[in-house]
Amino acid sequence: MSNFDIITLLNFTPPRFLCEKCQAILFKAPYDLKEEAAKCSVCGVRYTPTENYTFHQVGNYLSKKGLSVKIENPIEHGKKLAGIAYRLSKAESSYPPMKALFEAIDSAQHFIHFTTYGLSYSIYGALKLKAQSISIKGIASNIQPDFAKEIREHNKEAEKLEIQIFEQGLPSKDWESIPHQKLIVIDGLLAFKGAANMTESGWRKSANGRDLIETVTNVQKIAKLHNNLFSPIWAQLSKTDNEISMYEKIPLASNPIKPPSKVEVTPTIVEIQSSENLNNGYKNWNAFLQKYPNAYEPWSEADDKLLKEKYMIGMKVNELALLFKRNPGKIRLRLKEKKLIKKK
């Protein structure tokens, strides 16, 4: 290593963002200058501009949603992960593969993504513990029905752990759709790839050289593997539309989502009434219509559905006004008509 060129350090570009839909690892904000659009090059989801963000600000939007990869001191962190990969490759008996896996999980700073065929309770437990602080997403197939039930029913114990489960014993026609790829990615800086599943037997077999775990430490290669093996399946299973409107203040998944209580609704209305008085002060009608072009449009069924949905996840009346381009008064009226808030 005596000929190591420190300039290499300047070229080190850690992953910057994750796509909201497919979780693809991105090295720059998904903004396409030629197309004049914000679009994920992996899943194709479009980020449509709103009052809050223009196309150019898609990076800011992703940061706000917690999707910019935050790594403290990436060089030190990279060194630590590289050490795990190095020791694992040496196949020392004092450093069993399971230890490498636990160390890697423990070291993660921002995210872990994985696809596996089988999952053991102890590795699941390690992931659950780590998910108290960082986001972990995985696709796990060949899961026994009892275990699948356990994972689904107790997901509140580790809310940042999201596992898409393919149960054992699915009807045969579904087998084709079951992912068989095996990959574990830590912060986009270290990946384990190969035959071993996330089970003790898989990782212990590999210690005996019977099962092969390959470590990948080249960040470009990791992103490519991840975006080819994990992201397409994650996008397919995702409930996110193919268009994402970049609104601010929509509660993040990490915040508990609950319908607003009466106590919370009342001050909102008071606040809106006072801000609506300002609307009366619009210098002219055009300014009002420019801000709320839909104010006098009829409500479609889809509008009503979206209104209910956004209101139930805690969006405030003035935010709904911007979303629907209808003035707060009209929003409040519709919420009353739909019995979402009490008449006063």
Ligand SMILES: [Zn+2]
């Ligand atoms: Zn994507």
